[in-house]
Amino acid sequence: MIKEKRNILIIAAVIVYLFSTGVSYAAYNFWGQGNSQIISPLPGDEESEGGRFVLDTSGPRDQECSLNGAYFTKAEREVWEKRRPLTVMIENHQESRPQSGLSQADIIYEAVAEGGITRFLAVFYCGAAAGSLEPYNIGPVRSARTYFLDWASEYGDYPLYNHVGGAGQCNDSTVYEDAKALCQISEYGWKDKGSWGDMDQFALPYTACRREPERTGQTRATEHTLYCNNFNLWEIAAQRGLTNKTQKTGNSWDENFRSWPFKEEANLNDRGEISPKFSFWNSQSAYDVSWQYNKEKNIYERLNGGQPHKDFLSDQQLTAKVVVVQFAREQGSVDEHKHLIYQTTGSGQAIVFQDGQVIKGTWKKESRLARTRFFDGSGREIRFNRGQIWIEVLPAGNKVAY
Missing domain, CATH: 1.20.5 (Single alpha-helices involved in coiled-coils or other helix-helix interfaces)
Structure with missing residues (x-):
């Protein structure tokens, strides 16, 4: 019984x-996921690996992305319109290459983090909507810096900002006041209930981020090994009340967002042949950048330190449709930790490369929350080609060869 x-x-x-x-x-x-057709999640996936999925993107590509003007399918739009952009600090130390996921970003900012070593702020939104079969598909993720916060702030009052710790709590007397990134994150309300967009790895579960020291086939030092799952980061954001709307305010993330103007690319016969190259710091040739222009495809192919710069997941060379060089005043080292400060608001010189041609102009950003805008020599806002855009932030006075 x-x-x-x-x-x-x-x-x-x-x-x-x-x-x-x-x-x-x-x-x-x-x-x-609305009515979008999902080819995955894949049967048999372990729960700890999180939400791997890939959309069926075989439909017409007629849905414009507000970030970079590229066209995607309706299925992809149905995914991204329920989210807000995810900004991620991805390192560029030689030990971190090849990085994962950069090719899926809509916009990428590059600036020196310390000692002439550059770091990326990758903005994921439309290009990542199709999903990925790799559970931990972005990284290596590194620490926060204040000037990157200012660029992340262009994507909503409470953007999603993924990082691993960062420079300076509010009470840290060893860090220069304007370099206290963690302090600023708190002051901006990015850790408050209903607007908690701060995605610091130390407050995330294993399903969102984990260490993979042998990911690239060689054992790496711990600081170069953290990879995150953007699908799970968006899920966590939704649980915190941050979807396309902000729980705290009830507003859509893009209520005050200003998209750049876009245009159709030039015909083959109207394209130039200009390929830019430059250094961030003359003492760090491993971080020199060359963008080789491919006239047939109308894209710029990236070389870093003289080598083709690839995405680990696809093993394909990174490319850009538009390369913007933004000159900014560099201040530093400002404290015993050798932190740097870059000018992000105000105005300065800029050079835009697209269609194999060059446009000399200026940039302007009125406040932390305002969009950085780019103007030609006549004062007209520059219309960008549709596709991935790279913003290369160089110290004012640096030279660009082309």
Whole structure:
């Protein structure tokens, strides 16, 4: 009799589990992905690996991305319009190459973090909507810097900002006041209930970020090994009340967002042949950048330190449709930690490369939350080609060869 009761209880438990799992999966597909067709999640994936999925993107590409003007499918739009942009600090130390996920970003900012070593702020939104079969698909993720916060702030009052720690809590007397990135994150409200967009790895579960010291085939030092799952980061943001709307204010993330103007690319016969190259610091040739222009494809192919710069996930060379060089005043080292400060607001000189041609002009950003805008020599706002855009922030006075 006792054995029969035990069997009944086991069967009941299994039924409840299967029912709850089915309801959860159905709810996710209904609320999380709308009517978009999902080819994955893949059967048999371990729960710890998080939400791997890939959309069917075979439809017409007629949906414009507000970040870089590129066209995507309706299925992709149905995903990204329920989210807000995710900005991620990705390092560029030689030990970190090849990085993962940069090719999926819509916009990438590059500036020196310390000692002439550059770091990226990759902005994921439209290009990442199709998903990835790699569970930890972006990285290596590194620490926060104040000037990158100012660029992240262009993507909503409370952007999603993924990093690993950073420079300076508010009470850290060893850090220069304007370099205290962690302090500023708190002051901006990015850690408040209903607007908690700060994605510091130290406050995230293993399903969102983990260390992979041998990912690239060679054992790397710990600081070069953190990779995150952008799908899970967006899920965590939604749980915190940050979807396309902000729980704290009820506003859409893009209520005050100003998109850059875009244009169709030049015909083959109207394209130039200009390829820019430059250094951030003359003492660090491993971080020199060359953008080789491919006239047939109308793209710029990136070389870093004289070598083709590739995305680890695709093994393809990184490319850009538009390369913007933004000259900014550099201040530093400003404290014992050798932190730097870069001018992000105000105005300065800029050079834009697209269609194999060059446009000399200026940049302007009125406040932390304002969009950086770019103007030609006549004062007209520059219209960008549609596709991935790289913003290369060089110290004012540096030379660009082309």
